[in-house]
Amino acid sequence: MLVLKLSWISLLLFLCPHGAEAKSVEVCEGNSASLQCDTGFIKVLNANYGRTDCTVCAAGKPAHQLSNNNCKKADSLSIMSARCDGLKSCTVSAVNSVFSDPCVGTYKYLTLSYDCIPAKERSVVACEGKSASLQCDTGFIKVLNANYGRTDCTVCATGKPAHQLSNNNCKKAESLSIMSARCDGLKSCTVSAVNSVFSDPCVGTYKYLTLSYDCIPAKRNVTCAGQKSIIECEVGVLSIHHANYGRRDLETCPHKLATTCDCYSPQTSSLVSSCNGKKSCQLDASNSVFSDPCVGVHKYLEVTYSCKCGCNDGT
DSSP states (O other): OOHHHHHHHHHHHHHTTOOOOOOEEEEEESSEEEEESSSEEEEEEEEEEEEOOTTOTTTTTOGTOOOOOOOOTTHHHHHHHHHHHHHHEEEEOOHHHHOOOOSTSSSEEEEEEEEEEEOEEEEEEEETTSSEEEEEESSSEEEEEEEEBBSSSSOOOOOOOGGGGGGBBBBOHHHHHHHHHHHTTOOOEEOOOOOHHHHOOTTOOOEEEEEEEEEEEOOOEEETTTOEEEEOSSSSEEEEEEEEBBBSSSSOOOOOOOOSOOOTTTTTTHHGGGGTSEEEEEOOHHHHHOOOTTTTTOOEEEEEEEEETTTTTTO
8 A cells, every 4th residue: 555655745746846837926016027937938827917816916016906806918918928038038018908808997907827838849940932831740749939031141151142140139039939820840841031021120130930849748739610519537637739710730630721821820829728727628729719810711719738746626
């Protein structure tokens, strides 16, 4: 009996290493949230900028600024993920200029939770006009950092005139979110380093795409449009890494209306984040849940997730 108990404890220690518990942050409007990973890289799990409680950040505020307790900024998670995922440390101000104002006249606050995920970075550089190829033999792609532009005068410089290399402060702010939408949760991914994908952050400059990514151990669930499925954990609780309702290939959920591989819905991860911390979660692949990111295209919901220890899993 003792041997069985020790074996179970050993299994839990393996599945739930030290530091695996999600970290929570809560900051009042006008202040800043600081995220830090001493080991690994930040992965934001949940986030909301608004107000869902009348007592949080309430000191000294008049009642009319606290009365709306159903104030939620739907894209809070995607905003935080774009700013912090893949970094060692990150600071974001809880202000309307970052999130926009979901409820005018209400005094808001930012709540979020995040993990520090272990990572072994792989780096890729693709000169403008070429393609970046990402590959995971085991696990699934998680893009950590990305920039389409130019921050160095020597990279991809061969044969180029000086005036095309002189701007070394050329950054495309949305590079990470674009790469994440196209590649996160896949086994392999190829993205062209061209203006038609990223738009042009510095006209006249010869650019390149730099990125780093990790192959994270995870499970992948696919639900074709119009269907439902359940993801669950026998041990631990759900931790969602990436989700997309759309279409990124022609082979998954084949259909006569599978006519594009370029259909992304950035708010999918925010909506599926409600599954975080649960033992099981039902997924409904429908326009009524996620809205329609590409009208006339047969879509599917793809979710990559893992099971981690949590305070609600009974372990």
